[in-house]
Amino acid sequence: xTELVDKMFSGxxxxxxxxxxxxxxxxPEIPGIMKEVFSHTSGARxxxxxxxxxxxxxxxxxxxxxxxxxxxxxxxxVAVDPTSPFSGGAVLGDRVRMQQHxxxxxxxxxxxxxxxxxxxxxxxASTVVKLMDASGKDIIFVETVGVGQTEIDxxxxxxxxxxxxxxxxxxxxxxxxxxxxxxxxVFVVNKADRPGADYVVADLMSMLQQSPKQSWWxxxxxxxxxxxxxxxxxxxxxxxxxxxxxxxxxxxxKKRSQQRRADLLRTIQNxxxxxxxxxxxxxxxxxxxxxxxxxxxxxxYSAAEEILRDANLVSWVEGWLNRVKTS
Numbered sequence: 367x368t369e370l371v372d373k374m375f376s377g378x379x380x381x382x383x384x385x386x387x388x389x390x391x392x393x394p395e396i397p398g399i400m401k402e403v404f405s406h407t408s409g410a411r412x413x414x415x416x417x418x419x420x421x422x423x424x425x426x427x428x429x430x431x432x433x434x435x436x437x438x439x440x441x442x443x444v445a446v447d448p449t450s451p452f453s454g455g456a457v458l459g460d461r462v463r464m465q466q467h468x469x470x471x472x473x474x475x476x477x478x479x480x481x482x483x484x485x486x487x488x489x490x491a492s493t494v495v496k497l498m499d500a501s502g503k504d505i506i507f508v509e510t511v512g513v514g515q516t517e518i519d520x521x522x523x524x525x526x527x528x529x530x531x532x533x534x535x536x537x538x539x540x541x542x543x544x545x546x547x548x549x550x551x552v553f554v555v556n557k558a559d560r561p562g563a564d565y566v567v568a569d570l571m572s573m574l575q576q577s578p579k580q581s582w583w584x585x586x587x588x589x590x591x592x593x594x595x596x597x598x599x600x601x602x603x604x605x606x607x608x609x610x611x612x613x614x615x616x617x618x619x620k621k622r623s624q625q626r627r628a629d630l631l632r633t634i635q636n637x638x639x640x641x642x643x644x645x646x647x648x649x650x651x652x653x654x655x656x657x658x659x660x661x662x663x664x665x666x667y668s669a670a671e672e673i674l675r676d677a678n679l680v681s682w683v684e685g686w687l688n689r690v691k692t693s
Contacts, residue, residue, distance in 0.1 A: 371402045374501050379474060382501045386476055389493040392636075400493065403500035408622065410442070410499040411609050414520035416510040416549075417530035422556045425592040426530060426601075427507050428464045431473060433602040434505050441467075442498035442506040443475040446487055474498060480511050487511075487519040489636065492629060495523055521549050522628045525618060526608045528601070530554045531570075533562035548577075550585060551608050554601060558589035582615035583608060652676060 373381035389396055413430075415423050427443060434441050443464065467473040476498075478488050487510055498506050510520050520527060529550035555566050570587050586604050590597035612618035646652045655673050658664035 368402065371399060374403075374497070375406070377471075377502060379471070382474060382497060383476070385497050386494050389490050389497060390478065390488075392490060396493065400496065403497065406500035407496040408499070410503045411505045411526070411605075412495060412499075412508065412524040413505065413605055414508045414510065414524035414527045415530060416520050416527060417554075418532075420534075421530040421532045422592045423509050423530050424464065426554065426556060426590065426598070427509050428466065429592050429595055429598040430507060430602055430605075431464065431467050433598055435467075435470065435472065439504040440472045440502060441474070442495075442501070442503035443473070444491055444494055444498070444506065444508045445475060445477045446480060446491065446509060446511045447477055474501070474503065487523060489632065491519075492523045492625075492632075522625055525612060525621060526551045526605055528552045528554055528605065530556050531566055532557045533560040533566055551583065552601070552604050553585060553587040555587065555589050556592055558597070559591050559594070563589060582617060583611045646673060 370381050370384060374385055385399060388399065415427055415430075417423060424445065427445070431441050431443065445464075464475055467475065476494060478491060478494065480488050487508070491508065495506055495508060506524075508520060508524050527549050529552070531553065532555070553570050555563055555570070557563070567587055567589060574585055574587075588597055588601045588604060590601055592598065609618075612621065646656060652673055655664065655669040659666050659669045
């Protein structure tokens, strides 16, 4: 794996693609790979592009790639699509919609499937972002699947969250306040040439006036027409301004620290979950509980209690916690 990582560091796109494939499959080799790349994973700006479906996020990202390349930046894109019920892969394939950048050696675009995630990003997305960062990318765009107000996972993977809305979203803004709307660092009203765009901008402004103010950043609202390449330069400028504000206010360091903490907890959770499943599937006695739940002969809560007790997992965790407290 060291040779593959070294090739990625030298700019080899095929090596990066192979490493990302290992990350998506959650290969046992990934922990060792991430140890090698860890010291190279804090240089890129990470931009999340999220919002309800049909907002033109992919076209917007494609335009932002063009502006970034004009500025001489190396670009990475993680484009998340719904999972195919047949192949388990990404259904739409955003690389098709960004095909004008496909032959650019300084642009790397990877489509990923949600694989059952309900937060807009697959659980391996953060690892993929880190690999792109380590490969030397200056800016990484993370486009979420577009499922609405549940897409808050993106906060734990990026520095700047851009929420994209369209004129037709006017009536739904109020219902989105509690989730998606509150994570925005930049608002975009795309397809702004359509009727109702002014209403959405006014509604957003009203909402922001009622929200708690941040002393270091005033959330902007940008009207764009991605198809016609209108407002994209202004959007890119505000993304850069937010990144600078993050640095100057000390918020970037705090955010990256919180993300590393979340990565640790998520990694532990995933590893423990995998080991528990393997333990149950390899033990006929424990497997019996699962079969009883599947048949409807036992409720999941009682079965979980019995499995944890019989496998001595609760005692093991309690013992581990006691060791940590006394060490």
